[in-house]
Amino acid sequence: MDKIKIAVLGAGGLGKACLEIVAKKKEAKVVAICNSGGYLYSKKGISLKDLDRLKPSKDSIGEIIRLKDEFEGIFAALPNLPNEFVPGVVKRFIKAGYSGVYTCALKRTTAIKLMMKLDSSLKKNKSVYIAGCGATPGLLSAAAVLAAQSFIKVEDVNIRWGVGISNWNAYRATIREDIAHLPGYTVNRAKRMTDRDVDRLLNRTDGKLVLRNMEHADDILLKNTGVIDSLKKVSVGGVMDTRHAKKPVSTTMTLTGTTFEGKKSSHRFILGDETSMAANVVGPALGYLKRALWLKKHKIHGIFGSTDFMPMILR
Numbered sequence: 001m002d003k004i005k006i007a008v009l010g011a012g013g014l015g016k017a018c019l020e021i022v023a024k025k026k027e028a029k030v031v032a033i034c035n036s037g038g039y040l041y042s043k044k045g046i047s048l049k050d051l052d053r054l055k056p057s058k059d060s061i062g063e064i065i066r067l068k069d070e071f072e073g074i075f076a077a078l079p080n081l082p083n084e085f086v087p088g089v090v091k092r093f094i095k096a097g098y099s100g101v102y103t104c105a106l107k108r109t110t111a112i113k114l115m116m117k118l119d120s121s122l123k124k125n126k127s128v129y130i131a132g133c134g135a136t137p138g139l140l141s142a143a144a145v146l147a148a149q150s151f152i153k154v155e156d157v158n159i160r161w162g163v164g165i166s167n168w169n170a171y172r173a174t175i176r177e178d179i180a181h182l183p184g185y186t187v188n189r190a191k192r193m194t195d196r197d198v199d200r201l202l203n204r205t206d207g208k209l210v211l212r213n214m215e216h217a218d219d220i221l222l223k224n225t226g227v228i229d230s231l232k233k234v235s236v237g238g239v240m241d242t243r244h245a246k247k248p249v250s251t252t253m254t255l256t257g258t259t260f261e262g263k264k265s266s267h268r269f270i271l272g273d274e275t276s277m278a279a280n281v282v283g284p285a286l287g288y289l290k291r292a293l294w295l296k297k298h299k300i301h302g303i304f305g306s307t308d309f310m311p312m313i314l315r
């Protein structure tokens with residue numbers, strides 16, 4: 001069996017984790033990867049240690065676009081600051097005529113809305129994009145779709161995540177994008193912050209970010225699938241500890257609803273505390289990438305969300 005050939009955009013925390021995870025899979029290999037300074041292509045497959053050999057490039061995404069016929073799936077693990085960045089990158093692939101599949105771990109509702117606008121161009125290229133395939137949205141919003149099946153009416157979906165990383169430098173975009181959700185901060189302000197500004201902020205909070213009422217696309221994805229009738233019924237918040245790998249709190253998704261007998265109850269999905277953010281983001285992104293290839297094979301094209309289909313298992 002031919003292995004699925006994947007291009008990974010971004011070689012930061014999630015991009016590196018993707019290389020490590022795919023190295024343990026029989027069905028796929030990463031053949032192209034880039035960061036902001038360079039790119040690498042290898043027909044044989046790329047491992048973590050190959051990142052030392054990135055070829056310098058001013059437009060590394062452009063180099064990956066030139067290689068568009070050498071892979072069938074893209075995992076976008078790029079920062080999304082500003083909100084238009086990843087949609088803009090996808091537009092470049094579309095314009096170049098790439099016909100394949102994409103998944104991403106985009107988080108913001110605004111960003112996913114921008115992605116939805118690309119539906120007809122993706123269809124024209126016979127491409128499939130499954131958006132919001134990380135942990136939240138992704139694993140947890142998909143779990144909410146399953147949980148909703150027991151109820152006639154869903155009252156709310158409450159997502160509380162906990163992430164522990166030993167050093168913010170390993171997941172720079174994730175941390176900046178989380179900061180953008182703090183009161184008084186915006187996406188643009190977080191983008192403009194220097195590394196010293198981020199260090200200073202984290203020093204004031206003992207390395208922790210406590211986030212409430214995040215603008216997360218779990219809301220729009222769950223509304224589109226019919227789980228909820230109003231975006232207000234989904235709330236997302238979390239605690240990020242940038243100084244300890246141990247999770248500060250367990251990650252939970254609680255869906256509350258009323259059954260056909262009139263009983264009010266909740267289903268709760270709890271992630272194992274030992275599972276890292278990378279495991280819970282890249283695992284689903286690859287599972288959805290395999291689903292996207294399945295959809296393309298069945299001639300179903302366009303943009304979808306992680307709540308529209310079950311991910312498959314990449315072996």
Ligand code: NAD
Pocket residue numbers: 009010011012013014015034035036037060061077078079080105106107132133134135136137138170171172173174175177277281
């Ligand atoms: P990171 O900062 O560690 O890595 C980003 C990578 O992108 C780096 O290699 C950087 O060099 C590269 N890059 C930046 N600009 C580029 C450009 N113009 N051309 C080519 N490469 C470029 O980021 P991360 O912490 O791995 O996060 C990646 C994304 O995943 C973020 O948007 C983050 O919010 C998202 N994320 C989603 C979830 C979820 O549950 N949905 C969880 C965690 C992270």
